[in-house]
Amino acid sequence: NAGVTQTPKFRVLKTGQSMTLLCAQDMNHEYMYWYRQDPGMGLRLIHYSVGEGTTAKGEVPDGYNVSRLKKQNFLLGLESAAPSQTSVYFCASREVGNSDIAFFGQGTRLTVV
Amino acid sequence: LAKTTQPISMDSYEGQEVNITCSHNNIATNDYITWYQQFPSQGPRFIIQGYKTKVTNEVASLFIPADRKSSTLSLPRVSLSDTAVYYCLVGDSLGGGNKLVFGAGTILRVKS
Numbered sequence: 315n316a317g318v319t320q321t322p323k324f325r326v327l328k329t330g331q332s333m334t335l336l337c338a339q340d341m342n343h344e345y346m347y348w349y350r351q352d353p354g355m356g357l358r359l360i361h362y363s364v365g366e367g368t369t370a371k372g373e374v375p376d377g378y379n380v381s382r383l384k385k386q387n388f389l390l391g392l393e394s395a396a397p398s399q400t401s402v403y404f405c406a407s408r409e410v411g412n413s414d415i416a417f418f419g420q421g422t423r424l425t426v427v
Numbered sequence: 428l429a430k431t432t433q434p435i436s437m438d439s440y441e442g443q444e445v446n447i448t449c450s451h452n453n454i455a456t457n458d459y460i461t462w463y464q465q466f467p468s469q470g471p472r473f474i475i476q477g478y479k480t481k482v483t484n485e486v487a488s489l490f491i492p493a494d495r496k497s498s499t500l501s502l503p504r505v506s507l508s509d510t511a512v513y514y515c516l517v518g519d520s521l522g523g524g525n526k527l528v529f530g531a532g533t534i535l536r537v538k539s
Contacts, residue, residue, distance in 0.1 A: 347527055357529040364525050404470045418470025
């Protein structure tokens with residue numbers, strides 16, 4: 315059982331380039347999330363989804379877009395990368411119900427030069 | 428989602444018991460209290476969850492007083508490998524808590 319898998323693990327982009335980060339979960343979870351974590355800081359919520367075909371803004375959505383076309387996948391897009399988007403990106407999926415148990419991927423380290 | 432307050436950092440020595448307290452004064456009736464652990468360069472992982480009184484698993488214990496306005500994560504006999512950031516979250520997905528917002532967490536440093 316793979317859990318939550320993020321692709322790629324590392325990426326270097328030039329300013330202005332675009333890219334898509336993929337998050338895949340095999341636990342049939344309804345909720346999925348994208349976070350960024352800057353060095354020495356906590357996790358900040360970018361966007362999230364409460365089900366296939368739905369997306370919503372988190373705390374820091376500017377500069378990012380997301381799509382949830384399939385229940386098991388949650389894509390994070392950067393249309394025009396900026397150095398301020400250099401960070402580690404984490405994806406999570408979560409059970410629905412009277413609990414907040416979330417499962418995280420291993421992270422994607424993105425550097426924008 | 429109820430706001431939580433935790434100490435920014437704590438230091439301990441190997442073999443000691445560590446208690447990290449989280450305040451959540453506006454916790455709602457349906458809210459659960461969940462703790463996550465994050466090692467450097469890894470995603471957070473669930474360690475324990477509770478609603479009231481005491482919960483214990485193979486990793487930690489969670490103490491929740493009757494008023495539920497705070498909770499204490501207890502790590503027995505810590506080792507160097509317990510050095511991590513610990514996050515306290517309070518919420519309920521059914522109560523509209525769709526967002527999963529993390530605070531700054533508590534940095535635990537275990538020394539030899």
